[in-house]
Amino acid sequence: MNDPHKRPDTGERAPSKAATPAEEFFKRYRLPLTRFFSKRVGADADVDDLVQEVFTRIYSQDRQGGLENPNAYIFQVAANLVRDRARRSATKQVFSRSLELDSADRVEELSPERVLQGKEALKALQRALGELPQRTRAVFLLHRFEGFKYREIATRLGISTSAVEKHMMAAIRHVAERVDRDDG
Template sequence: MRQGFTQHLGAIRRFFLKRAPVADVDDLVQDVAMRMHTRRADDPIANVEGYLFQTAHSVLADRGRRDSTRCRSSHDSLEEFHHPVEDRSPERVLEGKEQWSMLLAAMEDLPARTREAFVLHRFEEMQYAAIAGHMGISVSAVEKHIMRAIRRLADAIA
């Protein structure tokens, strides 16, 4: 699955560059990666490229829906201020890639229900009550799953 994603990474970036602000492209690509990563491994995909682009389209639609409910103009733009940007040294880039790999590995190690609750809350932006209904568990159980995930992921990249 990862190989299929990496093979089409450039095309997915170009897809988003044509349809979204440049500042959002990396986040959108990451959302596609997270959806692919959290997908059930026992359900094979016949057409990986088609599935990736359908996922990218869904991510873009979800972002549009989410942004339409928020008043983005009320937020200050960082472009209005001059902030020196830290240079991306090769060491810093490598460190970021290593942390990303550790985070993905830690997510794979999470119990399935914990990972599902975490992804639904953090990436699908579902409320605890909605997650509880979706998973057939109590809100308290959802809170515990999410806290467990956060602790384990923080420990993994610390």
């Protein structure tokens, strides 16, 4: 048998290209993460996406030192993804049911005036959010639109839970003032 990695002249193995730390990390955790997600979500296409999301989240964070306990950290990120996925799914189901009930009961209420009011309110909200500092806006959107808890936002943004609370209070106050002012 011919080994493609052996040098033909000496029979020694050719030096292989050394894997990068990221490649080694991926090789080490890909299969355990695949098993983890397979047990919890089932759908094969979703499993691959979730595994990729774990690696994306880990490598998107700027870590000066290595991970103190990589196993715990990686599977905590994975568990958070499963929770986030379940939360989004539940929110979509509730919203869909609510929308079905609303549309069945109030089809005649979608007058041109009501549509215009909704568009204007949305523009006022967008303007108010655009005026917020970037971190305050991120905290507000993660909590109100993505359903993250303060503790999760703090971890994700690398700030304290108290700072998340302060950003939320500032955002709510600002948005309420701006939307009320634009309505008046």
